Amino acid sequence: MEKTWNNKAWFMVLPVLVLVAFSAVIPLMTVVNYSVQDTFGNNEFFWAGTDWYVDVLTSDRFWDALTRNLIFSAIILAIEIPLGIIIALNMPKKGLGVPVCLVLMALPLLIPWNVVGTIWQVFGRVDIGLLGHTLEALGINYNYVQNPIDAWVTLIVMDVWHWTSLVVLLCYAGLVSIPDAYYQAAKIDGASRWSVFRYIQLPKMKRVLLIAFLLRFMDSFMIYTEPFVVTGGGPGNSTTFLSIDLVKMAIGQFDLGPAAALSIIYFLIILLLSWIFYTVMTTSDAQS
Amino acid sequence: MARIDLEHIRHAYGAKPKSENDYALKEVHHEWNDGGAYALLGPSGCGKTTLLNIISGLINPSEGRILFDGKDVTHLSTQDRNIAQVFQFPVIYDTMTVYDNLAFPLRNRHVPETEVDRRVKEIIEMIGLGGWAGKKAQGLTADQKQKISLGRGLVRSDVSAILFDEPLTVIDPEMKWVLRSQIKRLHKQFGFTMVYVTHDQTEALTFADKVVVMYDGQIVQIGTPAELFERPRHTFVGYFIGSPGMNVLPAKIDGSTAQVGGESIALNFRPEIKSGAKTELGIRPEFVSIGREGMPVAITKVEDIGRHKIVRARFADQPISIILDEDGEIPADPRIAFDQKAINIYADSWRVGGEA
Ligand SMILES: Nc1ncnc2c1ncn2[C@@H]1O[C@H](COP(=O)(O)OP(=O)(O)OP(=O)(O)O)[C@@H](O)[C@H]1O
Ligand SMILES: [Mg+2]
Numbered sequence: 001m002e003k004t005w006n007n008k009a010w011f012m013v014l015p016v017l018v019l020v021a022f023s024a025v026i027p028l029m030t031v032v033n034y035s036v037q038d039t040f041g042n043n044e045f046f047w048a049g050t051d052w053y054v055d056v057l058t059s060d061r062f063w064d065a066l067t068r069n070l071i072f073s074a075i076i077l078a079i080e081i082p083l084g085i086i087i088a089l090n091m092p093k094k095g096l097g098v099p100v101c102l103v104l105m106a107l108p109l110l111i112p113w114n115v116v117g118t119i120w121q122v123f124g125r126v127d128i129g130l131l132g133h134t135l136e137a138l139g140i141n142y143n144y145v146q147n148p149i150d151a152w153v154t155l156i157v158m159d160v161w162h163w164t165s166l167v168v169l170l171c172y173a174g175l176v177s178i179p180d181a182y183y184q185a186a187k188i189d190g191a192s193r194w195s196v197f198r199y200i201q202l203p204k205m206k207r208v209l210l211i212a213f214l215l216r217f218m219d220s221f222m223i224y225t226e227p228f229v230v231t232g233g234g235p236g237n238s239t240t241f242l243s244i245d246l247v248k249m250a251i252g253q254f255d256l257g258p259a260a261a262l263s264i265i266y267f268l269i270i271l272l273l274s275w276i277f278y279t280v281m282t283t284s285d286a287q288s
Numbered sequence: 289m290a291r292i293d294l295e296h297i298r299h300a301y302g303a304k305p306k307s308e309n310d311y312a313l314k315e316v317h318h319e320w321n322d323g324g325a326y327a328l329l330g331p332s333g334c335g336k337t338t339l340l341n342i343i344s345g346l347i348n349p350s351e352g353r354i355l356f357d358g359k360d361v362t363h364l365s366t367q368d369r370n371i372a373q374v375f376q377f378p379v380i381y382d383t384m385t386v387y388d389n390l391a392f393p394l395r396n397r398h399v400p401e402t403e404v405d406r407r408v409k410e411i412i413e414m415i416g417l418g419g420w421a422g423k424k425a426q427g428l429t430a431d432q433k434q435k436i437s438l439g440r441g442l443v444r445s446d447v448s449a450i451l452f453d454e455p456l457t458v459i460d461p462e463m464k465w466v467l468r469s470q471i472k473r474l475h476k477q478f479g480f481t482m483v484y485v486t487h488d489q490t491e492a493l494t495f496a497d498k499v500v501v502m503y504d505g506q507i508v509q510i511g512t513p514a515e516l517f518e519r520p521r522h523t524f525v526g527y528f529i530g531s532p533g534m535n536v537l538p539a540k541i542d543g544s545t546a547q548v549g550g551e552s553i554a555l556n557f558r559p560e561i562k563s564g565a566k567t568e569l570g571i572r573p574e575f576v577s578i579g580r581e582g583m584p585v586a587i588t589k590v591e592d593i594g595r596h597k598i599v600r601a602r603f604a605d606q607p608i609s610i611i612l613d614e615d616g617e618i619p620a621d622p623r624i625a626f627d628q629k630a631i632n633i634y635a636d637s638w639r640v641g642g643e644a
Contacts, residue, residue, distance in 0.1 A: 184346050185379035187366040189440060190396035199381045199392075 034260035052261035065242045073220045076159045080216055084167025091172055105165040117229030120158045144231060148238035151231045155239060158226055167212045174205035210281045214274055221270055242266050290356040290448035290481060291322040292343060297352035299338055312338045314505035323479045327492035330502035336485045337376060340451045344371045356448055374441035376453040378433040380425045387421040390439050411439045414470050430458045442474055449481040468495060489529055501525050523637045526570050532598060532609040539569035541633060549604020551583045556628050557641055565635040573609040575630035578618055582625035587618060
């Protein structure tokens with residue numbers, strides 16, 4: 001069939017372009033605009049070039065926060081991915097247990113971030129919180145307001161509680177798509193439980209795991225609400241992640257220039273890391 | 289290498305079977321001789337796969353026992369039964385190479401690596417994938433996957449039995465022929481008991497010593513190809529085996545004559561029929577002759593299929609097929625006669641009397 005070429009068709013795409021422009025490009029360019037200028041108020045701006053970028057990139061404050069982010073993401077990925085796989089493997093495949101488990105799994109995902117934060121903040125308080133109080137009663141010295149380790153443990157447990165379900169649900173979707181014949185063949189071939197996982201289940205979950213990994217990485221790297229609600233970035237700066245720092249800078253200190261530069265850098269880091277993970281994982285997939 | 293006894297096996301997939309119809313296998317009581325080559329033939333949904341899965345232990349029968357060489361294995365796992373099975377839908381391990389796929393069943397059983405290598409190389413040549421050993425199995429075509437699946441079933445030399453569930457469906461005819469003769473050769477060499485499910489009756493008839501015909505969850509007949517052809521125990525076997533299938537005509541039995549429509553046909557025996565049974569006369573198209581003598585018939589169509597002609601006609605208001613030699617003539621006023629020795633009488637679909 002002949003294709004009809006009609007330049008008017010481009011107009012059809014216009015609404016999307018406008019939408020994307022308003023929702024992404026224009027705000028982003030505003031930030032870029034701030035990041036290369038300086039202001040003393042009164043809407044007067046001076047050209048600052050790359051000064052703010054240099055400032056941010058040479059400050060310890062930035063590198064410390066970035067390190068915290070990376071460590072946090074690494075820890076929660078190292079916990080949530082294997083834990084999610086294990087839970088998914090043990091979920092029932094048929095019967096009444098399936099809907100029950102699925103609903104239970106979906107529950108944490110339905111709770112808004114700040115509510116999760118508040119729940120855990122209260123839950124962990126030594127004076128009135130069930131967890132904090134119990135730990136105290138058991139003689140464990142737990143105080144996320146004063147002890148950085150406790151603050152970190154709280155944030156990690158909270159994130160694992162909130163988001164492991166996502167990994168579980170994705171893995172589960174991969175697992176139920178495996179036809180019975182594969183398990184039957186594995187039995188005939190005398191495969192061990194581990195071989196079944198390694199050669200049948202894991203390959204089938206690979207794609208969804210890639211998605212789970214990227215989602216959890218990006219999301220945990222941008223973590224803001226939970227530490228904001230629970231620890232406020234403390235004790236000291238121990239839970240001051242890039243996002244928290246950014247807000248401190250932009251709203252607390254009103255340093256718009258450095259804050260804008262930090263935003264751009266932050267954005268580029270996430271983009272870059274996601275791209276690297278994606279490429280590494282998809283090329284290893286293509287080779288196999 | 290084992291004799292397999294199935295004792296009163298019944299199986300229902302549902303938890304609480306209420307009627308006979310809830311059973312996928314109604315009652316199978318049968319032995320498979322050590323080293324025998326059996327073809328399992330039957331229409332879709334008659335329970336062939338179910339029966340194989342029960343033998344290999346993938347499913348536990350609702351009722352009955354399975355014995356290997358007299359030893360009760362009903363509750364043994366698949367691994368402990370030492371059986372190979374090739375599935376209807378090819379299963380391959382995507383992330384492994386072709387070589388590793390074939391080596392997998394051996395390595396899982398800790399066969400020494402030199403032996404693994406020897407076996408895998410032999411099988412990989414046999415299935416015609418010699419040049420593909422190092423390739424990942426993922427990108428292979430459907431027939432290559434089926435060959436790997438087949439190869440994994442054949443790679444173990446010490447199995448008690450190999451169960452094939454239509455292993456060659458997507459393989460092209462020429463390769464099918466090659467693989468079939470290779471399987472036959474391996475069977476001779478190693479002497480495993482072999483059960484081979486197929487839809488293809490020529491495959492079944494040329495392949496096996498014994499053909500097992502299943503219908504509606506039951507084994508309706510076990511016999512040599514000749515027995516199935518000459519003395520079908522059930523009208524279904526008559527229809528199913530042969531091309532075209534047996535003519536089955538409603539008949540009234542009166543002593544040693546059968547009344548079909550208005551015609552009387554003399555029998556060479558006196559069938560004993562329970563009163564009230566539905567009686568039929570079965571005659572294969574090969575044993576109906578056309579000439580000037582006999583019973584009148586109206587020809588409707590003649591199909592020339594090369595070596596012979598198939599004549600479709602109406603006899604006593606029933607459709608009937610007749611096989612005629614290529615140079616056979618149809619006279620102007622055609623009449624037919626039945627070869628008396630080839631007549632079978634059925635009561636409620638099961639064959640009665642006569643010599644077996
Ligand atoms: N897992 C299952 N759950 C419930 N019913 C099943 C299951 N597997 C098979 N059945 C039913 O049992 C009967 C026998 O099925 P089976 O697969 O053994 O037939 P088959 O002879 O192998 O057919 P085909 O030639 O199509 O492979 C069918 O009616 C089928 O619907
Ligand atoms: Mg089947």
